[in-house]
Amino acid sequence: MEDVARVAGVSRALVSIVYRDAPGASEATRARVLAAGSELGYRPDHRARLLGRTRTRLLGVTFDVQAPFHGDLVEALYSAAEAAGYDLALSAVAPSRQESRAVQSLLDYRCEALVLLGPQLSPSALTALTESQPVIVVGRKVKATGVDVVRTDDMAGSRLAVEHLLSLGHRSILHIDGGKSSGAAERRTGYRNAMRHAGLSPLVQTGGRTEAEGADAAKTFLNDAPPATAVTLFNDRLATGFLDTIRQSLRVPQDLSVVGYDNTTISRLSHISLTTIAQNTAALAAETIAKAHTRLTDAPTAPTPPIPPTLVPRSTTSPPAS
Amino acid sequence: MEDVARVAGVSRALVSIVYRDAPGASEATRARVLAAGSELGYRPDHRARLLGRTRTRLLGVTFDVQAPFHGDLVEALYSAAEAAGYDLALSAVAPSRQESRAVQSLLDYRCEALVLLGPQLSPSALTALTESQPVIVVGRKVKATGVDVVRTDDMAGSRLAVEHLLSLGHRSILHIDGGKSSGAAERRTGYRNAMRHAGLSPLVQTGGRTEAEGADAAKTFLNDAPPATAVTLFNDRLATGFLDTIRQSLRVPQDLSVVGYDNTTISRLSHISLTTIAQNTAALAAETIAKAHTRLTDAPTAPTPPIPPTLVPRSTTSPPAS
DNA sequence: AACATTTACTAGAGCGCTCTAGTCACGAGC
DNA sequence: GCTCGTGACTAGAGCGCTCTAGTAAATGTT
Secondary structure (H helix, E strand, C coil): CHHHHHHHHHHHHHHHHHHHHCCCCCHHHHHHHHHHHHHHHCCCCCHHHCCCCCCCCCEEEEEECHHHHHHHHHHHHHHHHHHHCCCEEEEEEEEECCCHHHCCCCCEEEECCEEEEEECCCCCHHHHHHCCCCCEEECCCCCCCCCECEEEEEHHHHHHHHHHHHHHHHEEEECCCCCCCCHHHHHHHHHHHHHHHHCCCCCEEEECCCCHHHHHHHHHHHHCCCCEEEEEEEEHHHHHHHHHHHHHCCCCCCEEEEEEECCCCCCCCCCCCCCCECCHHHHHHHHHHHHHHHHHHCCCCCCCCCCEEEEECCCCCCCCCC | CCHHHHCCCCHHHHHHHHCCCCCCCEEEHHHHHHHHHHHHHHCHHHHHHCCCCCCCCCCEEECCCCCCCHHHHHHHHHHHHHCCCCCCCCEEEEEEECCCHHHHHHHCCCCCCCEEECCCHHHHHHHHHHCCEEEECCCCCCCCCCECCCCHHHHHHHHHHHHHHHHHHHCEEEECCCCCCHHHHHHHHHHHHHHHHHCCCCCEECCCCCCHHHHHHHHHHHHCCCCCCEEEECCCCHHHHHHHHHHHHHHHHHEEEEEEECHHEEEECCCCEEEEEECCCHHHHHHHHHHHHHHHHHHCCCCCCCCCEEEECCCCCCCCCC
């Protein structure tokens, strides 16, 4: 910085002004400083820059390195953060790297706020974190005091799935649920409500959350032979396993329409091409950054309603055979 | 820090010594300082700490947020880096966030070295980066001066696949290749060499890299009906699509054994359970950190041989029907 | 013409650490 | 009894920035 100042014939402070895009430098000088800077290959040291400032505008994000959905979210967070003038510090969670560890390392970097994607930490641990900075939990419905939650409206998601099938002409729609998995209750309720609202009686079969459970569910389905022309499943993994097995006996979508949930990478694969429910990552990200920003500037944030997901129609749904 | 010093009744320098685990403090004082620190909830500011030091011991890592393999690598890098006393700064690459952008942000944090996972940057761009700090490319075979490369031995991987099938008793083994995809040539050559070495004649069918191409390859295979009892494919995606279609006509592994490549998440799914070749992430990570360390301490590094992958036997391979 | 305001710039303290060069006391060695 | 280590500790500069307070000149106002 000193060098740039010398070459441009100005003070260090002026160089700082120019690189911060702050007012207080003439156009001519600005150009001269920038020229000197690029000649010397100068880049401001980000850490030193933050040191002297009260606001670091740094948001710490923990994410699961294995979850494709977290990947999508991180991407969306980058643009949302940039738009709001924030910077992101990533810290990965993995089997060999605990969430608490990931959080600690973010704390060392003096992040202004913590954004936790699908955290497994206990409510009390989350509340404890709140003492030093705002905490925003994304994608998990936690009840922890002082913690902001941004998540998808799973009830609405199930409703979308049912409505999509109704609009195609289906009347007998089965839901294969997620049992006790997190979010399963809400999706099941959403399905039930949507069915009742349409004057139809809900029909729920026990499922699970893995491909293997999906395959089992398919066997049960074939065995019981319920009068369903369409099935909505708890998630894409379950749906994939279900599809794999069911296709040995039935044609999809001609004999049976299938809707998943999550829009995972697998569901997008051309040979699976599963109709599914997608979380709105852009909206989730924007909401997250907005929440962080409010907490950091104003007073407390009001809880906001969950974000509606969208339907992604692919090749596993069609009108029922007449 | 000031506060901790005051409470413990020592100087700031002593607090620094204690928190750095540096020699020069008596056990009694050390305990007293630590007690004062935890009472006040003190954590050293990581950025400030690095500022005053010549060595930051910070390694910048770019990774693709969508690639599961990068997730595995990042995890392995964390432990390898920790063992060597380095810290990691992550920067994600995504469709909306270019690699150059990810690299720039790492540069702002004054990383000592750059670790790029499967970078798409041109060799010249990579070499340019070398000017400011060591650059280590992981998983991609690039020829760029001054850039260290750490990657998997794909020839050995193909050999493993072939040897596995040979040991099961197969003699007619077909390779469905990746065409012009990166790494495809090496895997094809590895297959050819292994076959010739066993005194068998190689047989290659054109494939691709996606599930759809795999499905096409399966149709071609069924049509041509080559006398193969086993197939090795360019990668897991191709293999998945291939399996999906082939299973409608043949039993796997009874009628046909199938080996993929990459050990992707998909291949691990219970209902697919694909025998495949896994890259050794721990070894790749260790090698990467070692390379970075050598560059940062000693003189130039000697190019090291690619790292041998391992075979992951699952349910798509068995002895051929007699 | 006298004063106020604005614009362009600088000096220097401060951010939270580390690190070098000390000081001081205590015991060993001659 | 004197020097010489050595271990425990401190003072203060410095890392690369930002930011407040201030100066000096140009412009506006009556």
